[in-house]
Amino acid sequence: MGKTANTSVRDLLFGDLWDYAPAPESRDHLTIHERYGHFIDGKFVEGEDHFPSINPATEEQLFEVASADEATVDLAVKAARKAYDKVWGKMPGSERAKYLYRIARMIQEKARALAVAESLDGGKPIKESRDVDIPLAAAHFFYYAGWADKLEYALPGASPSPIGVAGQIIPWNFPLLMAAWKIAPALAAGNTIVIKPAETTPLTAMMLAEIIQEADLPPGVVNIVNGAGQTGAAIVNHPDIDKIAFTGSTDVGKIIQRALAGSRKKLTLELGGKGANIIFDDASLDQAVEGIINGIFFNQGHVCCAGSRLLVQENIADELMHKLRHRVSTLIVGDPLDKNTDVGAINSREQLLRIQELVAAGKDEGAQIFQPSSPLPEKGFFFKPTVFTEVTPSHRIAREEIFGPVLSVLTFRTPEEAIEKANNTPYGLACGVWTDKGSRLFRVANALKCGIVWGNTYNRFDPTSPFGGYKESGFGREGGLHGLLPYLEVR
Template identity: 70%
Template sequence: MFEYAPAPESRSIVDIKPSYGLFVDGQWIDGQVRDKTVNPANEEVLAEVAWATESEVDAAVRAARAAYENVWSTMPGRERAKYLFRIARIIQERARELAVLESLDNGKPIRESRDVDVPLVAAHFFYYAGWADKLGYAGFGASPRPIGVAGQVIPWNFPLLMLAWKIAPALAAGNTVVLKPAETTPLTALVFAEICQEAELPPGVVNIVTGAGETGHALVSHPGVDKVAFTGSTEVGRAIARAVAGSRKKLTLELGGKAANIVFEDAPIDQAVEGIVNGIFFNQGHVCCAGSRLLVQESVYDEVLASLKRRMALLRVGDPLDKNTDIGAINSAAQLERIRTLSEIGSEEGASRWSPPCELPERGFWFAPTIFTGVTQAHRIAREEIFGPVLSVLTFRTPAEAVEKANNTPYGLSAGVWTDKGSRILWMADRLRAGVVWANTFNKFDPASPFGGYKESGYGREGGRHGLEAYLDV
């Protein structure tokens, strides 16, 4: 095994302000309530951030309504596109700054922020900028119209990328936005507000209100909001669905998952193992579509498990700003406690737990990459979303059994199939109840490809042409 010298990314490119307010109507306003955001890798306080009250959310929605009626919805699509292109270019220009800030606030490795998150953020704005003047050709009628004001609530696992998934299609379609980032990861959303100012986006088109659950509730239940988009836990998604039930608001929900990553005996084992590792340990397992259930055909179970353990022993856990790091910090103390609790339950229910030798930092929120074998479909670790670097391993004998086990979940967001046979991939994809099925790969995203789930994983699609539909009156 190679020994890697530390290769830390410099923090000097990021200028974190001591405190941040709310971005409303193109200006910064002071909030009445404040809280702190911390670096999960060392528990260092990064900044003090305002939490919007009901009255401040109301001001943001009113600003969005005025901008929608007076400026944005009446602006020709080609003019809206210019703003989206400008935002995309500024994101590229400030890519290194955004990547470092994302890793500081979220805990994910800088390699992922730099090479995956931020490039995809820019790509989404470029992609939807291209749609802004072509909405009549999207397949939703000759003259689709925007809906109005979109209230958007995003999670902490991909703070800036989820912002792009929400804001880019909304603006391209002619809507205005009030967005609430997660309370533990608000900083890149607040820098995005600065980018909107730099791009000279008309005031009120994008508003950023930070806060916790109370702020989110005030936003989604506001009578001036026409469309609600939420990415996060199934429990909160249910609450939002109840809050908007009976109203005229359109709703899309992208919720939890418990994806099956299915390895057949004819799969390229080394390639599959890389896909397994990427499927569950990417972003510390803080991925709604993570391949957290590994289904291996019995005939290659021993080979796959041995290869997986060898690969896991090479994973480097540590400083998120170190370019050598594979697995960073868990986002919060609360999430770490959930991961620990469900892992202990897995052991108590009889599954065998294994982690590679791993020295964890003393400060911060850390959890070693873990696999459980001897897992049955009745185990809680095989049914509940852990949202951490924990993999449950099950076996199957036939393709039909693999489908049965893969679909035996309340979720339906994603799945992966590893096999040498193209016909088997198509056969499986046709039967798996998952919004996304990856073939001989995992966790690959593209702005042109729609993403979303079935059952308790929510409804509606984000990304691609389909992602426009939720923001158009068709």
């Protein structure tokens, strides 16, 4: 005791004195088939035009999955229409609720296998799929099960009724959770479904199909078709679909909106974002650092509401960046199935290339890059947690959605400047505000043009809370009472 460290060295050493040994989650309780087709009218069908699904952490093929053409999508829509007309649309809400509760409970029962599948197929760390994705997916079914027989009370005097057949297209970042966000409210409201999982992450959707079959949901109520963009287009353009719900990129969202113009189809879009995480000088700094980490490195930054722009009050910027660099240095990047992994694999090679391209642009434009020194796994799609400082609002990395573990740090001097910079984006999905001062929190939150504002926290999700965007982040809300509206006609 009593030794003092060399005063010229003020950096902490996060070394290997006591490393955690590998602690991989077992794959034993998960059975993956060699090939997956589609789930139509309560039955698994073989499908055609199979393509490989890759484990992004190893680049090895996990299975093959079919690609649905227009005829296959048509079969699914016909099954959904029949189920809507004959069974589901007429069923009392209290009966629909029983199925939703049953699905929710079965997701909980199979949580471990679902979590492992999600991490294998998508690359996210097992602790996130285990502690966030799967429990929240079950929670959404539980929550909307509760609404199924209370729709009259949800919208007093509005005589709500279902819309009909919903076509749903979901992304690869939260495969099962996004399926739950789409399926649960639609079924609670009395609609039937044709849903397409993302082409890189169909595994948990096909496991959900097994759950749906085992839960004895009437055939045709939920139909799952696999495939890429062409399959999605077949759903969007099918004449007998009444409503389209899409979560994905703003570019594709615009294509869908154009395609639907002049049609009778209803549309909700949940698109990209460039969320601002605003740190005022009176914030609880160590906890704000955790919020910054969770805001941008959660799910490798593959989060539409990610806090990808950090706005720091200039008078605390140096102190906060020092803390942030230390914290980033402690992140464990690697095998998604290891229980200690904090940051897993990038979902696909295509996405990795996009991240690399934008990071190169950030360097070229003069921003300062920080990455921890620890090496990445040799195989697989990995990218180091990255923090760019000295970013200005005109840099591409401050404007474009990177959808990866890359944070762009900007500074501000006054609350007005913070609001102005936060709103200076075509997107408007989510923001975070960190301050110890309640009055400032409410004032700034009300001035931000985005659908979600977190106060002294970030990336916190709950089925009771509506989620959705302003501007080019889309329209319509998912979650909460608001999440029922896109699936109901009112009169």
